[in-house]
Amino acid sequence: MIDAENLTRKFGDLTAVDKLTFHIKEGEVFGFLGPNGAGKTTTMRILACLISKTNGEARIAGYDVSDEADSLKIRKIVGLLPENVGLYDDLTAYKNLDFYGKLYECSETQRKENIEHFLRLLGLWDKREVLVGTFSKGMKQKLAIARALIHDPEILFLDEPTANLDPESSKTVRDFILDLKKEKKTIFLNTHNLDEAHRICDKIGIFNTKLMAIGSPEELEGSVWSNKTIIQLEQMNDKILKALNDLSLNNIRTDNNKLIIDVMNPEKENPIIVEAIVGAGGHVQYVTRLSPTLEDAYLKFVRGNK
Amino acid sequence: MKLWKSWVIATKDFSIFRKKKRILYTLIILPLLISIGLPIIISFMTQIDNPTTEIISLLNAFSYFYIILAFIQSSTLASYSILGEKIEQSLEPLLATPTTDSELLFGKTIASFLPCIGVIYASSIIFMILSDAVTYNTIGYLFFPNLSIAFILLLAVPLSSILSIQLSVIISSRVNDVRTANQLGSLLFIPFIGVYLLLVTNVISLNIINLFVISIVLFLIDAVLFYISKAIFRRDEILTKWK
Ligand SMILES: Nc1ncnc2c1ncn2[C@@H]1O[C@H](COP(=O)(O)OP(=O)(O)O)[C@@H](O)[C@H]1O
Ligand SMILES: [Mg+2]
Numbered sequence: 079m080i081d082a083e084n085l086t087r088k089f090g091d092l093t094a095v096d097k098l099t100f101h102i103k104e105g106e107v108f109g110f111l112g113p114n115g116a117g118k119t120t121t122m123r124i125l126a127c128l129i130s131k132t133n134g135e136a137r138i139a140g141y142d143v144s145d146e147a148d149s150l151k152i153r154k155i156v157g158l159l160p161e162n163v164g165l166y167d168d169l170t171a172y173k174n175l176d177f178y179g180k181l182y183e184c185s186e187t188q189r190k191e192n193i194e195h196f197l198r199l200l201g202l203w204d205k206r207e208v209l210v211g212t213f214s215k216g217m218k219q220k221l222a223i224a225r226a227l228i229h230d231p232e233i234l235f236l237d238e239p240t241a242n243l244d245p246e247s248s249k250t251v252r253d254f255i256l257d258l259k260k261e262k263k264t265i266f267l268n269t270h271n272l273d274e275a276h277r278i279c280d281k282i283g284i285f286n287t288k289l290m291a292i293g294s295p296e297e298l299e300g301s302v303w304s305n306k307t308i309i310q311l312e313q314m315n316d317k318i319l320k321a322l323n324d325l326s327l328n329n330i331r332t333d334n335n336k337l338i339i340d341v342m343n344p345e346k347e348n349p350i351i352v353e354a355i356v357g358a359g360g361h362v363q364y365v366t367r368l369s370p371t372l373e374d375a376y377l378k379f380v381r382g383n384k
Numbered sequence: 385m386k387l388w389k390s391w392v393i394a395t396k397d398f399s400i401f402r403k404k405k406r407i408l409y410t411l412i413i414l415p416l417l418i419s420i421g422l423p424i425i426i427s428f429m430t431q432i433d434n435p436t437t438e439i440i441s442l443l444n445a446f447s448y449f450y451i452i453l454a455f456i457q458s459s460t461l462a463s464y465s466i467l468g469e470k471i472e473q474s475l476e477p478l479l480a481t482p483t484t485d486s487e488l489l490f491g492k493t494i495a496s497f498l499p500c501i502g503v504i505y506a507s508s509i510i511f512m513i514l515s516d517a518v519t520y521n522t523i524g525y526l527f528f529p530n531l532s533i534a535f536i537l538l539l540a541v542p543l544s545s546i547l548s549i550q551l552s553v554i555i556s557s558r559v560n561d562v563r564t565a566n567q568l569g570s571l572l573f574i575p576f577i578g579v580y581l582l583l584v585t586n587v588i589s590l591n592i593i594n595l596f597v598i599s600i601v602l603f604l605i606d607a608v609l610f611y612i613s614k615a616i617f618r619r620d621e622i623l624t625k626w627k
Contacts, residue, residue, distance in 0.1 A: 123623060128480060128619055129623050154482045160473075162473040163473075164473040164475070164478075166400060168403040168404065173399065178477070181392060181478075
């Protein structure tokens with residue numbers, strides 16, 4: 079549905095997007111994860127036919143983003159939530175949506191139905207005749223999402239939809255995206271919120287000018303070598319530490335009476351470690367496994383290759 | 385090109401203009417003052433025993449003033465219309481719709497052009513009627529309407545308005561507040577204000593030949609600005625180079 083092949087965009091000497099290649103299937107929710115300045119917005123703008131690419135290729139539903147005639151067709155089937163909402167403060171919520179409905183060539187009935195549908199869904203129907211200038215940030219963001227959906231697009235581009243929102247608004251927006259996911263919309267989501275990406279996305283690309291890794295959240299977590307064993311002791315002492323040091327383990331950290339140990343092969347090493355502790359007179363209360371998180375994967379890939 | 389889309393964009397701007405009292409006032413007050421104030425000045429002139437020829441040259445100079453007024457009014461509207469989108473950051477979602485750059489630019493142009501022309505025509509009709517009323521006894525015939533003002537209103541005023549709008553597009557790409565945009569815009573119009581001063585002081589006269597030359601000059605500047613503004617008003621340019 080969304081395919082990029084060696085997609086590159088330069089601004090003068092600066093390469094903002096470097097040989098980006100990925101494929102997103104219909105109905106998939108793709109999280110494009112990267113730090114500020116990674117080139118996420120630039121990528122999204124190229125895919126939504128807003129700015130041109132310098133090199134490479136990108137296709138949306140088979141249409142070429144750099145073809146003049148195709149780009150009009152792409153813009154018709156794509157909905158965009160930009161980084162800045164860009165609503166008209168001097169128009170009412172209803173008029174804002176109606177204006178866009180017209181530009182997206184929706185019929186009058188489609189406009190009426192969709193405006194009411196989305197405004198009700200997002201809790202803004204009572205405010206439809208209120209000037210948008212008086213809206214809170216969260217309300218504006220919801221209205222901008224309604225605007226992106228006004229023409230029933232198959233594909234949605236959301237640029238950091240929950241950035242700068244209070245926790246409650248963030249949750250509303252996130253839940254709404256999850257609803258859209260159920261409707262089988264293809265969603266391209268820019269974010270630097272790992273938790274959000276984990277909860278919403280089927281597939282995640284970790285990106286910092288270059289694509290560092292791509293896969294499902296679980297695949298990415300699994301790709302990080304970070305099997306850590308946590309052992310909670312009744313009382314930590316030097317004798318135990320010495321016994322552990324004799325095992326020549328890789329990395330041992332202590333936190334009060336807790337031990338955090340990197341292990342290569344937990345099934346084999348954990349019993350040996352516990353034996354050593356018991357042998358040194360320690361009392362083991364808990365042995366747990368610390369699995370790698372998406373955050374570990376993210377930090378590894380973003381820091382790794384820069 | 386789907387003209388109805390340009391119209392959708394223009395009517396959206398009309399609704400915004402209507403909400404902004406400041407735009408409404410600047411749009412209406414100056415033309416109204418002129419349409420009433422200038423005949424009052426002329427009426428004083430007729431009472432202090434001025435020769436007919438001087439009154440006529442003053443009437444002509446005031447007619448010419450509508451070319452300048454068209455420029456001022458359009459520049460105010462166009463700055464709000466284009467800079468407004470830039471300041472509200474609404475250009476990105478707007479450009480994401482299946483609307484071509486030309487449809488958008490044309491929509492923005494008529495959004496400023498039509499109200500400006502409407503106000504100017506209304507103002508000039510009041511001006512002509514009042515001027516006729518106060519000068520009929522002195523001159524001995526109805527001075528307006530005449531060929532000069534027809535030429536001005538039907539040709540020079542639209543050309544001047546278009547010039548001003550295109551200039552606003554170009555300036556809007558580099559500037560971020562309406563006042564600076566208007567000030568920069570007026571720089572280009574200084575020569576035309578110079579012509580006005582020459583008319584008032586009777587150095588040149590407002591005949592059809594001079595008006596024709598002025599219109600040709602306006603047209604040529606329009607043509608040059610058209611190419612520049614069209615090159616500037618491309619979505620890639622707007623989103624990556626407009627500062
Ligand atoms: N119009 C532009 N001109 C020059 N550089 C730009 C422009 N837009 C973005 N950049 C640069 O490209 C890089 C990527 O920006 P962006 O796509 O906005 O990143 P992100 O959305 O991931 O924060 C940044 O270094 C930014 O400064
Ligand atoms: Mg961004």
